[in-house]
Amino acid sequence: MSAGELQREREAPSPWIVRFAALIPAGSLVLDLACGTGRHTRLLCAQGQRVLAVDRDADALRQLYGVDGATTLQADLEQGTWPLAGRRFDAVVVTRYLHRPRIDELLTSVAADGALLYETFAQGNEAFGKPSNRDFLLAPDELLDRVRACMRVVAFEQGLVAAHAGGPAVLQRIAAVGLERAWPSALP
16 A cells, blocks of 8 residues: 555544444534544534534644634643533544543533444554554453443444554444433434
């Protein structure tokens, strides 16, 4: 795979997020946490969502300038107070990011009838590259255990993904809805 093809693949929306974006009603207020250059912000805005894209990298956030429906917030999610205290979102999207001390705050940011779409690296990924530090790798079932305590799980996967942004990776993925969401949720 050429460097250009690899870069395009890394910038493409996650198939998991694409699949479960249907859990987010049109016109929702969505938090794209640790959004990077905004691959999911762009996807969700194109689907009619209003997205608050949060990242600590101001240069990455500048790439979202002019995206209709997107608002940006530069914030270091790992230092100081939680920058979104008291705010609730119709959906929260997180990919390629894990900071365990903020998971409870992240979960309380999801509205009682909202949706959570989360995908990140898990133990075993160290065999394939970065991240390889266990601080940034979920333990088996860790995401499932944290989320199902306060939300209804629509779908959960964990394991080796042969082709992920140019190479194999070990991931955990979850799609969940708040307990006040009408049940059952329609599957995409």
